[in-house]
Amino acid sequence: MxxxxxxxxxxxxxxxxxxxxxxxxxxxxxxxxxxxxxxxxxxxxxxxxxxxxxxxxxxxxxxxxxxxxxxxxxxxxxxxxxxxxxxxxxxxxxxxxxxxxxxxxxxxxxGNIHKLDEDYFKKIEAIEFAVKYDDGRDPRGLPKADIVLIGVSRTSKTPLSQYLAHKRYKVMNVPLVPEVAPPEGLFEIDPKKCIALKINQKNLNAIRRARLIQLGLSDDANYAKDDRIEEELQYFEDVVSKIGCPVLDVSDKAIEETANDIIKIITQQNR
Incomplete structure (x- = not known):
């Protein structure tokens, strides 16, 4: 042929x-x-x-x-x-x-399509970053992150990290638990890129109880008790006071709304 x-x-x-x-x-x-x-x-x-x-x-x-x-x-x-x-x-x-x-x-x-490709790869990189540094797994991610989210359990830190990653932000989230000291690097990074996620006790109690039931556990576990939640929220306030970072109340907000508020705060801080 x-x-x-x-x-x-x-x-x-x-x-x-x-x-x-x-x-x-x-x-x-x-x-x-x-x-x-x-x-x-x-x-x-x-x-x-x-x-x-x-x-x-x-x-x-x-x-x-x-x-x-x-x-x-x-x-x-x-x-x-x-x-x-x-x-x-x-x-x-x-x-x-x-x-x-x-x-x-x-x-x-x-060559405009390659500009789109570059944007796509930035998004993938941000998503991989959010997965790698989810739940405070590796404190070495703190200085590399564009945004650091902190908060007690069930304040939507992980879904927010993923949502913001799709907006090309490298996000690390750090859970605040009284029994576990936060990484030292959290107090060394620029507080302007750190966002503290606040939630009221009533909402947090309802969310945690629902989560326990979803997992097939009793909803009267210590995780959802008022005195435990009070202790965690007080610890949250202490850490936030030490860092001096912006605080965002997520009590009655959807993920998208919270994410947009975070982007506004970060954008204003960077100006």
Whole structure:
């Protein structure tokens, strides 16, 4: 079988066009060595385009291209058609439709998808950070965190950490328990990035009782008793007073509302 050659031409790195091309070629039983895919990235001017056309003529290649700048896309299209070279414009047709539907001109900036990728990886990094440093597991996370949440048990520290991680914040949370001294690093970090989660006794009692029942335990365990909760809340006040950090009452708030309040506090603190 005669080898089929495909040139990927892009004004960025060409990953998008290559992925689409490979997705298409994977639908055929043709042996892999019968397909030759060459990627030509960073096509920025007419000289680069002329090189693509010359190579395509020389190798009798199909040209698959992703050029976002309309003048470059039009020039390449004209040159390919002049030379009867088989070609596929991956982005042009859809961008034309989107421009009509959105009533908006495209940015025409090559490589924007990689900016999105970078944002995605930042989110993944933040999520992994929240998992790694959940529940005060490793005090070495304190200086690395963007936000440190502190509070007694059942103040939504973990779900808040995960929610904020999806907003690209690296969050560590530290539980406050009278019998366990907080890590020393908690008193050494900038108090501006520490948020204390406060809750009233009545709400905390109800939440803990419900949690015990959910676990199949008796709801009159010490964990949910008023005197134990009073002790923990007093300990919370003592630690917060020592740190000098902002305090946020989460008694009657949803996770999303609390998270937005935390972001506002952190943003104002960083100004």
């Amino acid at each position: 005669e080898e089929i050659r495909i040139i990927i031409a892009s004004d960025s790195v060409g990953e998008t066009a290559e992925l689409v091309t490979k997705a298409c070629t994977s639908q055929y039983k043709t042996e892999g060595n019968a397909l030759d895919i060459v990627r030509l990235p960073y096509i920025e001017n007419e000289s680069n385009i002329n090189e693509v056309v010359s190579l395509a003529l020389e190798q009798k290649s199909i040209v698959v291209y992703t050029l976002v700048k309309p003048e470059m896309r039009l020039y390449l299209k004209e040159k390919l058609e002049e030379n009867n070279i088989e070609n596929v414009d991956i982005m042009g047709p859809l961008m034309s439709i989107l421009s009509d539907e959105l009533k908006e001109a495209p940015l025409n900036e090559p």
